[in-house]
Amino acid sequence: MAAVRSMSRLLSQRSINQVLRRGYADEMNFTFAAGNKVFYNASTVKQVDVPSFSGAFGILPKHVPTLAVLKPGVVTVFENDGAVKKIFVSSGTVTINDDSSVQIIAEEAAALEELDSAAAKDTLNKAMSQLSSATSDKEKAEATIAVEVAEAIVKAIE
């Protein structure tokens, strides 16, 4: 293993992938793209935990193929080197295909450390007041979503 690693350091990025691919047959091809930023593009990771409307679940390599709709919350990515990255998503989709590739497409996403808790609480309060002053059904629905997202952000930062 150490030999593979020291060797792979000498090789280009592409050959690293090839070496690893030979080593682990059951790896995950992970793409995480949001409207504002791309977090992972076809990179390999160990595990991904996602919040979805049908319940939060973890994705390991060779997960059964499925589709899910993301709900506001934190996506946790366990990278191959052991690093854990937490990313907040507002909404989006998860696709798990039978070739073990996983795509998360989010509307907007940000790493947790980039979020400001004061600003989040402020947004929550604004959304609350918007909800209480909403009159039509559409406005109410929109405000409810805003409250949900703001609550999820505040909860994620804590």
Added chain:
Amino acid sequence: MLGRAGNFAFLFAQNVSSIQPQHRGMATLKSISLRLKSVKNIQKITQSMKMVSAAKYARAERDLAQARPVGSGAKIFYEQAEVKPLEATPEKLYVAITSDRGLCGAVHTNVVRKLRILLEQPGAEHIKVVCVGDKSKAILQRKYGNNIILSVNEVGRLPPTFQDAARLATAILQSGYEFSYGEIIYNRFKSVVSYSTSNIPIYSLPTVQAAPKLSIYDSLDDEIIQSYLEFSLSALLYYAMKENACSEQSSRMTAMDNASKNAGEMIDKLTLTFNRTRQAVITRELIEIISGASAL
């Protein structure tokens, strides 16, 4: 459009011919210098437009690098599940991605041309069109106005955002048009000098449900697929709008560069004619003076 331009040209020609016979030498000299000035002004405009679109292009390209995984990620499911258009429901939806602004080469025309070929084939009554940007609407409205169900403007002034795409997707879904298969037609950016007009397939819920490989996907119900499709439609629209915006800016840059070059050539030619004419006027005046003096 052409007819109107023709009328103007006719009026203009009339005006010129009524002035010209009176003071021939001076008027020509003056008209050349006027023309020279206007060409120079046009060159200034095209040059600054080029600079503006170069700056916008740099930003669009940076954005595009971020948007590409969104588009390719959203497309993978359709490919993996081998979704195919249903034969039983021929209703199709085409989304033409253009913008409000012209002077950018054939970017908009290429999208519209692709659509027009489809609309001229038999079975066009099953095709509905969504025009994104005023340009596609302006070209298609006269002949294919019945096929347009929705048009959106105020596209192209600012870079497209995910909100724009989401709003457009909502409008398409709320239009009440039941399609089984659709395409987003846009210009895929390749490099500063080239783009290709491409399409992304989009599908509706019944079509996806009939896909042969959908059964391998676990624990799906209609609601999840419906929400999934709605979100992926906006992701695909976002991606297509980003690609198209980048192609448009790069193409406008090239077009304005060419226009500036052509204006430069015209300026050279006009300057030469201007100098020649001025010389001719001086020579004629000299001849008049000399021959007048020698006659005394």
